[in-house]
Amino acid sequence: MAAANLPVLIRRTPILPVAPQASEVGRERLFVKAENLQVTGSYKVRAAFTLIKHLSPPELNRGIVLASSGNFAQGFSYAGNWMGIHIVVIMLDRTSHFKLQETAGYGGEVFLCGDDAINRQSVVERVAKERGMVAIDTWEDRRLAIGHGTVGLEIVEDHPFLETLLVPVSSGGLAAGIATAVKELNPKVKIIGVQPERANAAYVSLRAGSVTAIDYWDSIADGLSAAQPGALPFLHIQRYLDDIVLVSDSEIAHAFRTLFARCKIVAEPAGAVAAAAYLSGKVTQDRNTVALVSGGNLSRTMAKQMFDM
Amino acid sequence: MAAANLPVLIRRTPILPVAPQASEVGRERLFVKAENLQVTGSYKVRAAFTLIKHLSPPELNRGIVLASSGNFAQGFSYAGNWMGIHIVVIMLDRTSHFKLQETAGYGGEVFLCGDDAINRQSVVERVAKERGMVAIDTWEDRRLAIGHGTVGLEIVEDHPFLETLLVPVSSGGLAAGIATAVKELNPKVKIIGVQPERANAAYVSLRAGSVTAIDYWDSIADGLSAAQPGALPFLHIQRYLDDIVLVSDSEIAHAFRTLFARCKIVAEPAGAVAAAAYLSGKVTQDRNTVALVSGGNLSRTMAKQMFDM
Numbered sequence A, B: 001m002a003a004a005n006l007p008v009l010i011r012r013t014p015i016l017p018v019a020p021q022a023s024e025v026g027r028e029r030l031f032v033k034a035e036n037l038q039v040t041g042s043y044k045v046r047a048a049f050t051l052i053k054h055l056s057p058p059e060l061n062r063g064i065v066l067a068s069s070g071n072f073a074q075g076f077s078y079a080g081n082w083m084g085i086h087i088v089v090i091m092l093d094r095t096s097h098f099k100l101q102e103t104a105g106y107g108g109e110v111f112l113c114g115d116d117a118i119n120r121q122s123v124v125e126r127v128a129k130e131r132g133m134v135a136i137d138t139w140e141d142r143r144l145a146i147g148h149g150t151v152g153l154e155i156v157e158d159h160p161f162l163e164t165l166l167v168p169v170s171s172g173g174l175a176a177g178i179a180t181a182v183k184e185l186n187p188k189v190k191i192i193g194v195q196p197e198r199a200n201a202a203y204v205s206l207r208a209g210s211v212t213a214i215d216y217w218d219s220i221a222d223g224l225s226a227a228q229p230g231a232l233p234f235l236h237i238q239r240y241l242d243d244i245v246l247v248s249d250s251e252i253a254h255a256f257r258t259l260f261a262r263c264k265i266v267a268e269p270a271g272a273v274a275a276a277a278y279l280s281g282k283v284t285q286d287r288n289t290v291a292l293v294s295g296g297n298l299s300r301t302m303a304k305q306m307f308d309m
Helices: A044-054 A057-062 A071-083 A097-105 A120-131 A142-158 A173-185 A201-208 A231-240 A249-263 A269-279 A300-308 B044-054 B057-062 B071-083 B097-105 B120-131 B142-158 B173-185 B201-208 B231-240 B249-263 B269-279 B300-308
Strands: A015-018 A030-034 A064-067 A087-091 A109-112 A164-168 A190-196 A243-247 A289-293 B015-018 B030-034 B064-067 B087-091 B109-112 B164-168 B190-196 B243-247 B289-293
Touching: A015 A249, A030 A142, A030 A249, A030 A269, A044 A071, A044 A142, A064 A071, A064 A120, A071 A087, A071 A097, A087 A097, A087 A120, A097 A109, A142 A173, A142 A231, A142 A289, A164 A173, A164 A269, A173 A190, A173 A231, A190 A201, A190 A269, A201 A231, A201 A243, A243 A249, A243 A269, A249 A269, A249 A300, A249 B300, A269 A289, A300 B249, A300 B300, B015 B249, B030 B142, B030 B249, B030 B269, B044 B071, B044 B142, B064 B071, B064 B120, B071 B087, B071 B097, B087 B097, B087 B120, B097 B109, B142 B173, B142 B231, B142 B289, B164 B173, B164 B269, B173 B190, B173 B231, B190 B201, B190 B269, B201 B231, B201 B243, B243 B249, B243 B269, B249 B269, B249 B300, B269 B289
Parallel strands: A030 A289, A064 A087, A087 A109, A164 A190, A164 A289, A190 A243, B030 B289, B064 B087, B087 B109, B164 B190, B164 B289, B190 B243
Antiparallel strands: A015 A030, B015 B030
16 A cells, blocks of 8 residues: 555654534544644645655656645655755745745745746746756646545544545645545545635536636635646546535634644644534534644744634 | 553553754654643543542542642543543632633533642642542542553653653652653653743752742743642652753743644643753753653633743
């Protein structure tokens, strides 16, 4: 299995029960897979190592260019630093200072490209060509989805009574990787994607039956920046996802506070959307549910904002 | 071993590496034992279940009275609720609203007794007598120290290269239980207690060579409220602890922020003191160190306060 092929640097993150009230402790139906406790603070590092293993030594010597809203940046920069591979990350100007600082801290080179999320990949291709580096398309690369899938394998192994799995959706790679892995192991598990109300390109595309771009984007969940799903992930989403549901920013902030106060863990907004779908009643609450907390990389300012929302 | 006798409700909490900077990830010398991720948000529930197992059915029918600054209250209330035992907790008026609310949420009966920490136990004895309940002296009860010791056993098992162990100290029961367990297994491990500068009764007592009460108390660490160490714990502290070091409130707040931003976990001030001792350089940083994060029960207000300190 893919899980067995991850390096020891990757942590087997815990599955923690979530009781919205003290009186419910010990009788929880909601659990979180805490990938915010993963090294670099998100699941992305799994895919980074998985991809690097698929590249040849000459390719690794040339270095890697990719686009990221922040967590892939940190995961790849850490993996690259660890293995001596130069990493350049194309990032939006609106990326939080925290994520930029951490990316640089892990040794990645940050290249800001404005705020056009859809055309980031053309910048990736251009920089890779100019510098003779390897361009990675994080939206479409099948090798990354295999890395994401290891999260699903661990959840199935560690929670044998799983009935519903909730997963954040941006360009769809994470949901595609997890849904494919989990459905092949246990087709009875319901897998539901979650998006913010105003960052809902995959939701819109699923309803439309084809990849559709949104011309708005407004959410506290800066990690879910995709204005359209990737083509390859979308095929998997259509095939394996049972539904996509939407949550508001205030529901995301409420989930952040619940995870903080009751589980003692820190979720970034994008990492809290899946728990928010359960806690706000957007999905049925009477099934054994695991919500993926995909990351915990957020600034102090954003944390304070969510305390007060 | 005591660890093997804990009920399944008690979680085996993880040991997580702490890198103060992104560039240090993968080369950490500091690790935390994350008992804030324990059920009820602190290690106290281990001792609660351990003590309950030692009581007879008639004693359990009478119910239990104890004093607590908040975390024993939650641990005992949860254990009592789970096993159908009436729990009354004598608490200081200055206890945070969060801890009072959670205690009641777990089904415990809260009895406020003013703000005299040293005379709490006389209130415990009086209430127990009036109501025919069993009085527990959390400062002196040997059975509780056995429960605390299970934290130490797990740390030794899960971190084979442990050289220094840092433990928060209030009345000393936790430090006594852990130090006794760990030193018997591996006498080479250095065990250092940590107290806030102005909540340092055990530190003062250790220097004086006998149990000494302090006539001041001022710290953000509301969980470390003891104005003197317990007599029995003090004997173990004298015998097994290598030293006690002191940390300031701003060092505690800095440790809270480091654990928040880099480990994605929430420590209450009392739970952050051990990590603060390492991060502030109060102990040597070149040994493999585990700092116990003893709890994560804090209000949103206190969290915001520590963000801004």
